[in-house]
Amino acid sequence: MIRADATIDAGELYDVAAALGMSDQQVRLCIKRLVAEGRFTQDGRGRKAVLHATELTRGLIEPDLEFIRYMYAQDRGRAPWDGTWHLVAFGVPESARQARDAMRDAILRLGGAAIQGGLYVAANPWEELIRSAAARFGVNDHVTTFTSTDLTVGGHSAARDLAEHLWPIERIADGHRRLLATAERIGPRLPDASHIERLTMAVTLATAFNRASEPDPLLPPQLLPQPWIGAAARAATAACWAELLKSTSAQPLQLFRWYSAVLEEVSATAPIS
Template sequence: MSRSRPEIPTRLLVHALVRADGTVDAGELYTVAGLLGMTDQQVRLCVKRLVAEERFRQDGRGRKAVLRAVSDATSGALAPDADHIRHAYRQDGGLAPWDGTWHLFAFAVPEARRAVRDALRETLLHLGAAPVQGGLYVAANPIADLVEARARSLDALDSVTFLTSTDLRVGDLTDPAQLAAQIWPLDAIAARHERLAAFAEACIESIDGTTPTGAERLTLAVELAAEFSDAMTPDPLLPPELLPPHWPGRRARRLARDCWAALSALPPEPGAPVRPPPRLFGLYDDAFAVPEETGPAGPA
């Protein structure tokens, strides 16, 4: 079954292939990069830049080289946010119903502290809040403790106002689901989940009854991690009560977990050297190790 490949920067691929001992096998890197459509020249230039930035040391040359991470270069942007993912699966399993409370945050930081203002905004967006109007953000999940911790670390707690409400109204809109549809870009979020679901389903079909090579397995796992990260990172994890019918997130996460399990269950490649998997894979093993869905959470 043909499928489109996610766009994975070469730098991100290098970080994704760092193993437990902090090394990256260059031969493996070039092979996986080739399967992802990258050229050898792209890989060489990327490795050269990473070495010049003192993020890696290089022993040897070409495909026989070994890269050694100078600092913690586990997986870059592909590393899963375990708490975020566990909450998603709890919602999918009907274990985190919405209590009807909106969590609002307002802040006013002077231009002289623009970096602090930007950091607060990025924190709120990362935690799933969305702007209602200038300086006022709303979230459907209780994130106040996390926002407060970040504000304290920025020495900006006095600039943040915290509020909860059960009767949010924007203009004439009061219906919670209609409010969510106006405040969050649900169409764009749904499209990312549809892409993740399509990739995971195609991945499962492609390995059914086959034994991919070690490099092919690495490639599929990195692609799945990239698609999963792309779908989950901007997802505010709105409670099912606020989402449209047949929301694709639940199905996409189930297929992603099934795909990861199928990859993990593949038998060893005959004659291949036994190597520990990249650190990234252990992080996803932990993130996907969640209880099976135990209750209804709306249409899947």
Template structure:
């Protein structure tokens, strides 16, 4: 598993710097880019490419006074999904106890619709599903509404089969926690969260007793958002009853993320905090 990144790609920086309404002012963007070691020409080239592919729409101005509008939903490429984070925090607080059942999803989509079939597979994995023998996807969470919405968006509802059962076995394995350990790469997820925490503690340590350079602090805040999205992406958000260890790093990583949001707010001020981090304070 690659280490938690301590910098950002130019495209990721642009996506993460957009406001809640998709607005992007290039003045602060160039300042933070410099703190990331990027040249102005590198940023301008990225802006031109993102405009050409439709991700950005120019709103007037030139150079450091240029303004853009981000395509709706584009920032989801790099920011954590708040609905999932809120659900995970509820699990951490004991608000979503497991009812002991498993949701199963299967589908038979014709070869002529291979693209839709592949997109549905990716969406099921994104929703935390795990693949079990026989081509079924399973989740211990109440995911039926999310799966139905995804299938409807793809136009494949008629090819979908869903069920929920209180008994799941794979071969001779019936213990729920053992099943979860077989279905999902939980050791890798745990390690990814640990790396996120270690890197974030280093970044937060740079705030102690040092003069504040706003672009550098903003860079670190943006790296934190993107790094958490990467660490949490593979996490199926299993209920506490199914996580493999009492010191599951997902819990401590989420707690540290909220602490970081508060620290960065105290340094930068709520108005200057990047939207991706500021919105975490409302979870």
């Protein structure tokens, strides 16, 4: 709901929330909490108010554009896999349990799959991100990264077989099937939708995209069933983003500007190999 000038029209917010099944009281409480947390400032009251995102919120809301850029580069065949597995091992002592848990969660968010206690693997380069997370949690001295082109886990050594063994590919595919269904339902309705309807569909689409993308380790196409449902779902979603940017509103949603800018960058790179 945040527009290009980092504001939210409260009237639009109440209307969209109502369309999504939320009461005015729920919205008021959410706004009150966000203001108290320093996430927004508020000018005016009720439906006539304007919410202004603070610097804290602006830093948190921007989507991981590198992640978006990489997934669409993969879909277009511009990020081929070189057969290298990227591994990280860590042994953080019990005295730093909170840091240990935070490091493990960060590894999983980056698409890592557990091989055994304290040892995780990814198919994509992640060393810089791992080092950044380790520094953030103060566990640099307890983290080791390395690569391998010869990996066997539980008797599985063939690349596709390993991927199916390590990651819940069918469950990940189900998330993308739901995203595709959402995009295919929303897309044809966008051109004739009212402003509030478009905003409501934008929120619905962004939510479905997050739910599908967050558990996706972005495995290279060589490790996935083909055709991969994730690529089809993302293509349908991108078409919706493009349509959403055609809004006549003077302040289109910033989220879809970010997404579309990334797609333009990917499309402008070297031809697909």
